[in-house]
Amino acid sequence: MNFASDNVTGASAPILDALVQANAGAMPAYGEDPLTASLTARFREVFEHPELAVYPVATGTAANALALAAMVPPYGLCLCHAQAHVTTDECGAPEFFTHGAKLAHLPGTGARIDPGALEAALARLPRSVHRMPAHALSLSQASEAGLVYAPEAVARLSGIARRHGLTVHMDGARLANAVARLGCRPAEITWRAGVDVLSFGASKNGALAAEAIVVFRPDLADSIAYRRKRAGHLLSKGRLLAAQLHAYLADDHWLANASHANRLADRLARGLRAVAGVRLAWPVEANEVFPILPVRLARGLRAGGAVFYDWPTESLAPGESVGEDEVLVRLITAFSTPEAEVDALLALARDSA
Amino acid sequence: MNFASDNVTGASAPILDALVQANAGAMPAYGEDPLTASLTARFREVFEHPELAVYPVATGTAANALALAAMVPPYGLCLCHAQAHVTTDECGAPEFFTHGAKLAHLPGTGARIDPGALEAALARLPRSVHRMPAHALSLSQASEAGLVYAPEAVARLSGIARRHGLTVHMDGARLANAVARLGCRPAEITWRAGVDVLSFGASKNGALAAEAIVVFRPDLADSIAYRRKRAGHLLSKGRLLAAQLHAYLADDHWLANASHANRLADRLARGLRAVAGVRLAWPVEANEVFPILPVRLARGLRAGGAVFYDWPTESLAPGESVGEDEVLVRLITAFSTPEAEVDALLALARDSA
Amino acid sequence: MNFASDNVTGASAPILDALVQANAGAMPAYGEDPLTASLTARFREVFEHPELAVYPVATGTAANALALAAMVPPYGLCLCHAQAHVTTDECGAPEFFTHGAKLAHLPGTGARIDPGALEAALARLPRSVHRMPAHALSLSQASEAGLVYAPEAVARLSGIARRHGLTVHMDGARLANAVARLGCRPAEITWRAGVDVLSFGASKNGALAAEAIVVFRPDLADSIAYRRKRAGHLLSKGRLLAAQLHAYLADDHWLANASHANRLADRLARGLRAVAGVRLAWPVEANEVFPILPVRLARGLRAGGAVFYDWPTESLAPGESVGEDEVLVRLITAFSTPEAEVDALLALARDSA
Amino acid sequence: MNFASDNVTGASAPILDALVQANAGAMPAYGEDPLTASLTARFREVFEHPELAVYPVATGTAANALALAAMVPPYGLCLCHAQAHVTTDECGAPEFFTHGAKLAHLPGTGARIDPGALEAALARLPRSVHRMPAHALSLSQASEAGLVYAPEAVARLSGIARRHGLTVHMDGARLANAVARLGCRPAEITWRAGVDVLSFGASKNGALAAEAIVVFRPDLADSIAYRRKRAGHLLSKGRLLAAQLHAYLADDHWLANASHANRLADRLARGLRAVAGVRLAWPVEANEVFPILPVRLARGLRAGGAVFYDWPTESLAPGESVGEDEVLVRLITAFSTPEAEVDALLALARDSA
Known part of the structure; x- marks a missing residue:
């Protein structure tokens, strides 16, 4: 009776099968293999977005921290809920990958950001070189406490963020649970609701170790390929991640x-x-x-x-x-x-x- | 006829089998599982070292960069061959993980460091706050060009390094090939020859994605657990890496x-x-x-x-x-x-x- | 009637005179001049500490951030009051110099840390690689809101910090005001009360631009010289800072x-x-x-x-x-x-x- | 007979006088004073550039490193001469301020970059995530060995750099000596010849401690104000730097x-x-x-x-x-x-x- 985490299991059968299948034969290294190459089209289909870019990585920490590094300069602030995983459970990964940016905390029941609190925090921020300027908002979907943002809720928070010049990140470690609960299309609670970069989780929901950074704004994607390699998150055998992600998306698994x-x-x-x-x-x-x-x-x-x-x-x-x-x-x-x-x-x- | 890299293959059969076996059942997340726990004893056996610490990661880049981050402060130098993988092919991963340390280049045929050149470089380094002080030497075993350091060769370089107060790192992405070629015990070309921290490779030689940072000096291990988590290299399902490494070592596979x-x-x-x-x-x-x-x-x-x-x-x-x-x-x-x-x-x- | 800040004035007459005096003649560059060399003895006298090390810099931000960089690793926490200058007014300087360490906030009236809150915060911190471990406590003397810690108050906070393995930093941008108010010896509210590293301020109290990092624990001083140079805070004409500091300390000015x-x-x-x-x-x-x-x-x-x-x-x-x-x-x-x-x-x- | 450095002297008489003059009276802190405010107009006049931005700092190391941080991302390369001050004598300041970017070395007699070597180095750089991409070129005017680039020489190097998408930095620690030698207008060897950001030196040529980052491309200036504050290089009493720079420029001093x-x-x-x-x-x-x-x-x-x-x-x-x-x-x-x-x-x- 292990209810401690959705990380205590191995891979689901279809995903394990896919891994075994993908193991055979020679394929170019470092993500130049055909399985990885076809991921982009697959994600564009699932998210109904013709230009998104996808960067598979092995951990949610890497997905979140790389995403934030592309969105927040070293001297910038990222706003998030005070109980968000990025700020409580990643040993400062965002601070490491962003080179010292700061996470500023917002309140809200059940680890879901209160829009009024976001508005107030942004209004209160002085524009002065003595303070770090806000550059991004990070939402968790579902929240660290299992609450979900409906499309309008995401749009409302994104709207506030954008009016203050921020980009919007979604930590989707449990995106699947949110999509399944809301019965919406993935696009509706992500880019159509104003999300710029998504950490798309799979490890908690059937994969062994696979996540994807999904970038809806091409201009934000520029640096991720270099940052990922530099962070040791470009696997030499790309098939490992790609096979899992393909199986994860296949047949709405x-x-x-x-x-x-x-x-x-x-x-x-x-x-x-x-x-x-x-x-x-x-x-x-x-x-x-x-x-x-x-x-x-x-x-x-x-x-x-x-x-x-x-x-x-x-x-x-x-x-x-x-x-x-x-x-x-x-x-x-x-x-x-x-x-x-x-x-x-x-x-x-x-x-x- | 693919002779491009030893990364173009999948996993060997025993390692893939081990992965499939390890998939079943609930296990604690984040490396607290029994497979990961028993790795330490296994590596201590293989390396005949009673106190070494082991940190599995998914990529060689992560292993090298985390090792160097534990050995070189942000203002320090790491000496390595001018064609070493760490300096030519990792998009600045050591610079990222060390927070801006510098790699200083040494010459030598076939990407193997010339001891005389090392001695001369260290003798030439002024002790002045205007220059970054040397803190570590990184050797590649086998070298980036497929040459091997015999135990005495490692000991000679380590000896020079130590006399100048440096610690010694070995990039063992192809350590297995070197050990097999030399017909020596793993201990002989590592800690017994003066190596403090080893990047132990498996991905190029049968694993799908598995390397281990092996720390022979307990005092250098202190920071690696935090740095690994912070870099997104602590996998939630630790069995993925541990199962591969166990199978890799089993029966001298x-x-x-x-x-x-x-x-x-x-x-x-x-x-x-x-x-x-x-x-x-x-x-x-x-x-x-x-x-x-x-x-x-x-x-x-x-x-x-x-x-x-x-x-x-x-x-x-x-x-x-x-x-x-x-x-x-x-x-x-x-x-x-x-x-x-x-x-x-x-x-x-x-x-x- | 300018009561906005103690930074709105120029230098005091004795300090300006000292600057003019020190301008004449050739002196070795980069802090190798006699004025800088004699600072150590002067500070050892004033602080009655035979082994302290002194590093002059031009700004309080540099003094604080360099001190913290020597005390807190990139993956560590520094505890401070929620209104402390280091966390509210330095645009993330500690995060920059420490390479991404985090400032954790403590409450207390008038920006003075409540000892109970410190004790509780340290007791609450889990020891886990998912959280950044606490490495230092930073106190401001006087506090950002003009309150002073008596020697026993400093000792009490330092004592709690030490029991949890932390080192203690004091932001002494207004140390002079505190010493003058308390009528105590400088040693009493610094190293004798458990402070390891002090940012000794002068710019707010008569200097034009001069502060000193005073390190009471020799082992913590090791990296500061390199970090200071690397941060562009080693002035080529060291006499500028040294002359101000000498005049500042002379005759209890x-x-x-x-x-x-x-x-x-x-x-x-x-x-x-x-x-x-x-x-x-x-x-x-x-x-x-x-x-x-x-x-x-x-x-x-x-x-x-x-x-x-x-x-x-x-x-x-x-x-x-x-x-x-x-x-x-x-x-x-x-x-x-x-x-x-x-x-x-x-x-x-x-x-x- | 001290011919060791141009840093061994104090300030020139007019600059010292200006400092003494500027000392009197209350002025807003942190560079909001009138002396600092009028620097922009003064530099625009001297450099005949209507939009340049100026950031005074106390050291050449800070000027160079802040400039490069605004030009090169953490994963980027900056090309410079192998004997350039930024790479040999600043204890890794560029690496620190850029968060781990790398300096790649070019040859050339008398520390002056050979255009053919620049062209060849850029042509040789593979575009691959395994290598850090080149983002900037840094020239020293005069060179570390006292050679000068004529306007056409700067333009030639800048032209090569731009064709490869690089921005151009000039380390002008001895710009005055170059301008005086060439008898040209300051604009001719800087922005008109393709320089984007200039470290304008004064400390080696009459100031006590004053340099200015001069940004000719407004889009590159965005981050410098924050980076400077964060690096502890925004002096609280801005008059110190501004007074020196005004006197330095006055009457072609x-x-x-x-x-x-x-x-x-x-x-x-x-x-x-x-x-x-x-x-x-x-x-x-x-x-x-x-x-x-x-x-x-x-x-x-x-x-x-x-x-x-x-x-x-x-x-x-x-x-x-x-x-x-x-x-x-x-x-x-x-x-x-x-x-x-x-x-x-x-x-x-x-x-x-």
Whole structure:
């Protein structure tokens, strides 16, 4: 009963198969192979964008940090939510790749940026050489706490950003979960809503290690190829990443995987809400569930073999709070989570309550 | 007949099998999995060193640049051969990871550093704040031009470096080929000969994407874990790299692969030398052959389907030169090169001569 | 009536004289001149520390950022107050010089760090490669809002920092004002209280452009000479900085200047408090006064020719607040402020009230 | 008899006077003072360029490195002469300010870039992500060895650079000496000949510490204000730099100073050439003399109190060489060198020969 992360699994069967298939034969090194070459057309199709550029990399940290390095000069600010993965969990990767740019923090329930707070922060920024000027906004879709931005929400934030001259980055480590939840086209919550550069995640949703930087504004793409090589993120055997990404997109495998994970998160949430003393900190909109549990119940679940993390309470909605005998936790479902495992956890919860 | 690089192949069968095996089941993310955990013991065994630390990464560029970042401060110099991969082919990765350190170039035939030149360069360096102080020496084993340093040669260079207060890095992208050629123990040409940090390569010799930074001096290891995460080189699914490295080391698979490649390089060299008008720029000591060919012959080989690169003539021995009608080229054999392919190339050469 | 900053004046007469004197004759360049050479002995005397090292630079930004670069690795955290100059007013200089380290913010009234908050922040920091590890604490003496740390207060914060393995930096842009106010020996609030590296300010208190990085821990000094040269902060004519610093320290000129500024700040505070509707946001402990004024009064002062800045209200004590019709402002006195100018401002205030 | 450097003197009388004058009264801090504000108009006049931007800084290292940071991305190459000051004597300042860009070296007698070598180097650079792409050319006017580029020579090099998409930087630490020697207008050897950004030196020719970054292409100026602040090179009391630069330009003081230094260099060269066994390594075109002396003579000069440096022989013209009993040395004259001192050295030389 491992609900700790969507990174604890291996690759999905179709993706593993694709890897094995792609292993045979000689292919040019360093991304000049035919599998990598055909990725561009594939992504242009999926995102309905005739000019986008794609740069596969092996990790989400690399995708985010390379994207931001192309968007923010060393002396610039990038605004993001105070709980965004880029600022809390990447050991300063954006600071490294941008050569010392700074992440400025915005508030918002469930790690989703509040548009009013963004507007206020940008209005407050003085234009002076003593302060670093804002250059980009980074959104996480889904948010670090499993909330989703609808197309209009993305457009609203992007609109504010653009009026202040910022470019817009989307950390899409869980983009698939958001697209599956919203039932929208990928274009709608990305470039059509004002996103300039997307970190397109696959590793959390079926790949072994594959992400893609998707650049919707050709002028921002210029430096990424050099920066990627220089950062050691151009794999010599490009087929490794390309094969995974092709299989991920084929036959909507990515959306099927995400739908499964989302559905199980719903099932988990529904079941937990029915347990006495349990409430959700905020709604489930992707594949993550954030219940506030009696401490005793959390202990019971862990004793019964369930694995999950405690979660900081800073993302709570105004007015919401966690009592002395309670704890906020995070449960994540993945493409590979069996329904039976969810049901086992729920049974355990009912027993421990 | 692809002799362009040892990167044009996929993974060897045992390594691919290991990948598929390791795919099943839940494992902790970010290198906390049991496969990764057991790598340290495995490398300590192979290198007969009780305290070494191992950091797997996906690319040789990352291994080299992270190693150098731990060894050279932003204001320091790293000495290396003028044709070393770190300085010619990594788009400034060492400069990026070290935050602006400089690579200073040393001469030597076949991209192997001349000890006298190293001694002279270090003697010449003034100690003054106007110049960047030398902090490390980087050797490539085998060299970028396929020459090997015997244990005494490594020890001699390391000795000079140490007397001037430098630490010693070895770029072992083709370490297996060197070990197989020399018939020595891995320890003998690394830490016992004075190497502090090793980039241990596997991708060119059977892995799909796997290298390891091997740190023989515990005090130098301190920063690498943070630097690796920050550079986006800590994979979320650590099993990908660990499974490859375990299979690579198991049953001396790495040495068997390298021996095959070396043997075919010898066969290729022997055959080419017998062709009229062909001579070798320097001996074959690993899996790379550098013949000087009549231009007409090179053209004939390519017309016949052989793939290989021209090579710059700066690495030639003093006195050696390439005539107007000649060209220096590089032919690489890999663990997967069929003997028949070498023989086909040789037949073609004899026909084209 | 310029109370905008202690940077609006030129040099004091003794310092200007020293500059003119030092101009004559040939001296070795790049800090090898006798004036620079004798600075070390002078600072060792003033700080009663037999081993300190001194690096003169022209700006406080350079002093702070070079000091932090020697103390914090690129992947490390430096803790400081959320309103500290290093994090709000230097356009990311620490991020630039440290190559991407991060400043983490602590709260506290009047820009003075609350020890409990420091303790809590350090206790909360997880030891994980996903987070940047804390390496240094930076204190401002006097604080950005003119509060002073007594020797015991410095020692308490340093003690917490050390227990967590951090080194301690002091931004002493207004150290003279603090020493003059506390009536203590310079050693007492610096190295004897646990400070490892000090940015010793002179430009705000009589110099034209001169600061010194004072390193009390020899092992931390190693890299500063190279970093300073590399940052363009080693002046070719070292006499410029050295002459100012010698004159600054001679005959306690620095303390006389600071005492004057402090005394006038007291006079200003006393006078303002007597004006109806005016209160101080926090006590005056150096040369800065932070009154909360009726908006109408602030307008009147400016109409009458007084120059000063509004100040953000984030530094207010818990429970304190600024009303709708009020504004928090900052008034600074300098070594050169005439008493008559203070009195003129007070008369204007009484007239405008 | 100090001929070691043009940095061994203080400020010239008019510049020192200007400093003293500018010291009085309150002025806005951080370059918002009227003296700094009027610098732009002054430089536009002197350089006959209606749109140039000026950024004063205290050191030539800062001027060069900030200029290059605005011109070369972190992954880019800057081409310069192998003996250029930026690459040999600034402890890696360009690498620091550009965040890891690389300086690629060009040959040429007397540290003056050979146009053929530039053309060849640019033609040879492969366009590949494995190599850093060339972004800028840096020329030194006068060269590190005292040679001057005539307007056509600058234009020729700039033309080659531009055809390859590079921008052009001029290190004008001794621009005054070049302008005085060539008798041309400052515009002719700078922007009219294709220079985009100029490091305009004053410290070696009469100022105490003052240089200016002069940007002829407005689009390249965007980032310099932020980079300068971030690097600690925005002085709080801007009058210090502005006063020096105004006095430097007033009444052609800069050219008068340079003409004096040049004239004395000529006198020195003429006198030395007449001494038996002495020849010049290359002509005197600015204020530096590079004689090849019998070792015995060099020793005699030093014994007699003359101060000067030995010089590396790498800049010698092809075919030229320094014999076993000879040494190449550098003698520099400054705005303040008395004619009598030159004559004393010559007398000493004649006595020692």
